[in-house]
Amino acid sequence: MYERFFNYSNELLCVADFEGRFVDVNDTFTKILGYSKQELLSKKFLEFVHPDDIEATLAEIGKLADGAQTINFENRYQDINGNSRIFSWKSIPDTNSKRIYAVARDITDERTIDNNFAQLHTAVSENVIYARTDASGKIVEVNDKFCEISGYSRRELIGKTHRIINSGEHSRQFFIDMWKTISSGKVWTGPITNRRKDGSLYIVESIITPILNLDGKIESYIAIRFDITDRIEYQQESAKILKILNETGSIAKVGGWELEVETGVLSWTDETFKILGVEKRVGQKPILPEGLELFVEEHKPLIDEAVARAISHGEPYALELKAQTPSGEIKWIFTNGKANYKNGKIVTLSGTIQDIHDKKITELRYNQERQKSIQNAKFAALGELAASIAHEINNPLGIISGYTELLKYQNDGQENDKLDAILKSCERISYIVKNLKRFSRTDSEPTKHKLDLVEVTNEAISLVMPKIKRNLITFSYDMVDSAFIWANDVEIEQVIINLINNSIDAIYEKENCWVKLKIAEDNNNVIFVVEDSGSGIPDSVQIKMFEPFYTTKDINKGTGLGLSVVKGIIDDHEAQIEVDNSMPNTCIKITFPKHMGH
Numbered sequence: 001m002y003e004r005f006f007n008y009s010n011e012l013l014c015v016a017d018f019e020g021r022f023v024d025v026n027d028t029f030t031k032i033l034g035y036s037k038q039e040l041l042s043k044k045f046l047e048f049v050h051p052d053d054i055e056a057t058l059a060e061i062g063k064l065a066d067g068a069q070t071i072n073f074e075n076r077y078q079d080i081n082g083n084s085r086i087f088s089w090k091s092i093p094d095t096n097s098k099r100i101y102a103v104a105r106d107i108t109d110e111r112t113i114d115n116n117f118a119q120l121h122t123a124v125s126e127n128v129i130y131a132r133t134d135a136s137g138k139i140v141e142v143n144d145k146f147c148e149i150s151g152y153s154r155r156e157l158i159g160k161t162h163r164i165i166n167s168g169e170h171s172r173q174f175f176i177d178m179w180k181t182i183s184s185g186k187v188w189t190g191p192i193t194n195r196r197k198d199g200s201l202y203i204v205e206s207i208i209t210p211i212l213n214l215d216g217k218i219e220s221y222i223a224i225r226f227d228i229t230d231r232i233e234y235q236q237e238s239a240k241i242l243k244i245l246n247e248t249g250s251i252a253k254v255g256g257w258e259l260e261v262e263t264g265v266l267s268w269t270d271e272t273f274k275i276l277g278v279e280k281r282v283g284q285k286p287i288l289p290e291g292l293e294l295f296v297e298e299h300k301p302l303i304d305e306a307v308a309r310a311i312s313h314g315e316p317y318a319l320e321l322k323a324q325t326p327s328g329e330i331k332w333i334f335t336n337g338k339a340n341y342k343n344g345k346i347v348t349l350s351g352t353i354q355d356i357h358d359k360k361i362t363e364l365r366y367n368q369e370r371q372k373s374i375q376n377a378k379f380a381a382l383g384e385l386a387a388s389i390a391h392e393i394n395n396p397l398g399i400i401s402g403y404t405e406l407l408k409y410q411n412d413g414q415e416n417d418k419l420d421a422i423l424k425s426c427e428r429i430s431y432i433v434k435n436l437k438r439f440s441r442t443d444s445e446p447t448k449h450k451l452d453l454v455e456v457t458n459e460a461i462s463l464v465m466p467k468i469k470r471n472l473i474t475f476s477y478d479m480v481d482s483a484f485i486w487a488n489d490v491e492i493e494q495v496i497i498n499l500i501n502n503s504i505d506a507i508y509e510k511e512n513c514w515v516k517l518k519i520a521e522d523n524n525n526v527i528f529v530v531e532d533s534g535s536g537i538p539d540s541v542q543i544k545m546f547e548p549f550y551t552t553k554d555i556n557k558g559t560g561l562g563l564s565v566v567k568g569i570i571d572d573h574e575a576q577i578e579v580d581n582s583m584p585n586t587c588i589k590i591t592f593p594k595h596m597g598h
Contacts, residue, residue, distance in 0.1 A: 012104035034080030050076035064093040129225035151197030167195040253355035264288040277325025314339040332360035401426040460496040471508040477517040503532035534586035
């Protein structure tokens with residue numbers, strides 16, 4: 001029975017002699033050390049003891065030889081793999097048989113846990129704010145960090161509750177909810193603002209953990225805290241600065257942005273979202289392709305290339321572009337960007353975006369008015385030149401027509417057809433000079449009166465006919481006998497000439513070149529149509545064709561002002577101008593209110 005107890009015991013049981021040899025060992029001994037029973041009995045047991053523990057072990061054997069008992073003596077044995085195992089011994093010597101009867105317990109795991117806990121406790125004590133309370137919440141232990149940050153000594157803290165550092169910044173419900181969580185056995189985490197002994201505040205990130213006894217009941221609480229005062233103050237200061245920047249940016253209509261090159265993620269300030277008309281959504285950031293899509297088609301290549309070169313070559317840029325908000329609003333913006341480097345590599349781009357729409361429109365209108373002033377100055381000079389030409393031409397023209405009339409009278413009908421041709425040419429020259437003088441006249445305040453649109457159209461045709469013939473354009477018209485509107489003759493003639501010239505410029509290189517004019521009436525309107533052999537106007541161009549300085553002509557062949565001036569004149573006459581997309585060719589239609597008075 002004793003032999004079975006000896007071999008089946010979970011403890012390490014052995015019998016040894018005073019000469020340092022095992023006489024017998026149980027199975028647990030062989031299992032833990034990995035040696036066979038024969039190997040253990042064939043050597044002195046000191047050969048299995050850790051070298052650093054041999055001296056202490058010999059001293060303990062000497063005590064046993066003197067008849068003393070061993071209680072809780074610890075030493076290290078090395079197993080077959082060279083790993084150390086810690087044994088705690090209880091031994092009784094038998095001086096008659098010269099035997100030592102011993103039982104050992106393997107406490108390796110316990111000592112490992114104790115060692116790890118000791119290291120963890122040291123690390124916690126030295127680096128975090130630590131406190132332990134009893135189950136009622138009274139402080140029973142604090143470390144130096146707690147005393148240092150609170151300003152209280154251990155003697156002042158032990159036995160007190162955490163009310164001693166209560167800042168008054170949190171509501172009563174805040175602490176009720178906290179206590180409800182930890183008293184139910186759960187861990188509570190969160191920031192807490194406390195008050196030092198000197199009255200100043202500090203903020204800690206707290207982890208409060210209930211400690212349970214063997215019966216599962218809470219016996220204490222451990223609180224581990226990290227001082228986050230500087231971080232919170234920095235965040236608050238950063239938020240304050242960001243708020244100021246957003247407010248000043250809103251006033252100046254200037255936003256900021258940053259692009260992460262690797263991910264393509266964009267960070268925008270509030271004003272940037274506002275300028276671009278994009279809804280700000282929590283947890284979502286735009287990406288580069290979405291940002292580039294917010295520019296109009298004609299300006300996308302400019303911003304695409306600028307961003308690409310900034311990413312690849314670090315080239316800064318500054319551009320004035322037109323953006324189109326998700327709602328369809330078109331606005332002028334100024335944007336710039338520069339590369340930011342880390343370890344010699346471009347990691348981000350950053351810059352600003354500014355709403356310059358009002359400024360740009362004012363600038364464009366100023367340039368438009370400036371161009372119109374230059375144009376008017378040219379017209380004025382042309383008027384003076386036309387008056388001089390008229391004077392110089394009309395005198396010899398009068399002589400030519402007078403002598404031609406005389407010859408016609410003297411020839412009694414002979415060669416009258418030739419003389420009539422000369423007189424007709426004289427009349428044409430006189431008509432052209434008169435129209436030239438009238439067209440070049442500028443009125444400081446254009447006046448409107450009852451006007452026959454057919455008559456004005458014929459006069460305009462006479463001025464553009466040389467260009468029509470020079471470009472080999474087939475020209476035709478279909479007009480009612482008369483069509484009266486309330487208008488300024490010079491401005492309406494300018495509109496007609498601009499539209500005809502635009503048609504000529506658009507088609508003169510085509511094989512089949514023709515321009516048609518049409519004037520028709522209905523009950524309330526006079527309709528003027530210019531149609532040419534072009535293939536129509538794209539929708540993207542129709543949207544912008546009446547904007548100042550927008551042109552599809554080659555550089556130095558157009559200012560982009562012609563159609564914007566036409567639109568201004570038409571609007572001033574309460575008329576409407578539009579592209580007739582129902583026609584197979586290019587067709588511009590103007591609808592004037594018919595003049596019903598006398």
